[in-house]
Amino acid sequence: MSKKRILLIGGAGYVGTVLTSHLLKKGYKVRVMDEFVYENQFAIKPYIGDPDFEIQKGDLTNNQDLEEAIQGVSDVVVLGGLVGDPVTKKYPDASNKINTEGVQSCIDFLSGKDLGKVIFISTCSNYGLIGEDEMADEEFELNPLSLYATAKVEAEKHLLSYKEKADYTGVVLRFATAFGLSPRMRFDLTVSQFTRDLYFGKELVVYDEHTWRPYCHVRDFARLVERVLDAEKEKVNFEVFNAGAEKNNFTKKMIVDEILKHDPEGSVKYTGKGDDPRNYRVSFKKVKEVLDFEPEFTVEEGIQELIEAFEIGVYADSIENKGKYGNFEIKYDGAPNND
Structure with a gap:
């Protein structure tokens, strides 16, 4: 059987x-289309030369780029966009063009192209702010509190509106906050930032330390995407799944406490309300029951692997070379109109 190209x-x-x-190791062919708005070309170096890997510079807002990218493809995973609240707030026009207009036009474009599954990567940030005694499942009322989450909610609705008219199987995965090592490492995410700052002796300032978020390792996200790609259509057809596990629902203080087990002398300052009011715990019952998915990695293990990387000198430049390790600045001129 010929390999699927994703x-x-x-x-x-x-x-x-x-x-x-992950997909290359599992025997898939992989084609990446990326605009490299973070100038992150370095991150694909490990895969160059693999006969099952292809790279195309392209913009998801440009139908010509998409037309070239889908040739010979069986399934599509839509990860692209400006990721995170700070970068979308900093670049609202680009956010609107890419995350709102671009993603929705991409969803439109993919219909009628004889694809199997179209998996849209969304976020648990869509839940925003919920009651202390509540757990958000997939039917919970969405309450986006940022440009980033608002665009994700609108894109979800747009994809789900294709249920009766698209020839592909649409799936929405609401990712928990990511942690874990990656070729394109980010230190603007809670677990990685907190661990790095304390390891390198910086004072860590923590706002709203009792706010809850769910977390999930990037390798577990990869396992879940593979499981969706392999799933029977009737299990996932235009379904929404929270991606993560209850065991990784953590407050900021709980994360700090885990890091301090490795470095009890770390300096932490807890302070009042910051500018991010999100506070939510999430139920992952559906993804476990329907897809038999349970993350392998805990937050504690994610902290441990980061410390082990620091100890051998990996990411030694991560503080002074800030831009390389986070979604802070973008380089984007915008794609031509598709009219």
């Missing part, structure tokens, strides 16, 4: 590079 739109990013590695 198109990863935005596949050169933090999650996408780990997903690329």
Whole structure:
């Protein structure tokens, strides 16, 4: 049987590079289309030369780029966009063009192209702020509190509106906050930032230390995407799944406490309310019951692997070379209109 070729739109990013590695090891062919808005071309170097890997510079807002990218493809994973609240707030026009207009036009374009599955990567940030005694399942009311989450909610609705008219099987995965090592490492995410700053002796300032978030290792995200690709249509057809596990619902203080087990002398300052009011715990019952998915990695293990990487000198430049290790600045001129 010939290998399936999977198109990863935005596949050169933090999650996408780990997903690329995973799928290649599992016997898939992988084509990555990425605009490299973070100038993150370096992250694909491990895969160059693999006969089952292809790379195309392209913009998801440009139908000509998409037309070239889908040739010979069986399934598509849409990861692309400006990822995170700070970068979308900093670049609202680009966010609107890429995350709102671009992603929705991409979803439109993919219909009628004889694809198997189209998996849209969304976020648990869509839940925003919920009650302390509540757990958000997939039917919970969405409450996006940022440009980033608002665009994700709109894109989810747009994809789900194709249920009765698309020839592909649409799936939405609401990712928990990611952690874990990646070829395109990010230190602007809670677990990695907290661990790095304390390891290198910086004072860690923590806002709203009792706010809850769910977390999930990037390798577990890759395992879940593979499981969706392999799943029977009736199990996943235009379904929404929270991606993670209850065991990795953590408060910020719980994360700090785990890091301090490795470095009890670390300096931490807890302070009042920051500018991010999100607070949510999430139920992952559906993904476990329907897809038999349970993450392998805990937050504690993610902290441990980061410390082991620091100890051998990996990411030694991560503080002074900030831009390389996070979604802070973009280089994007915008794609031509598709009219």
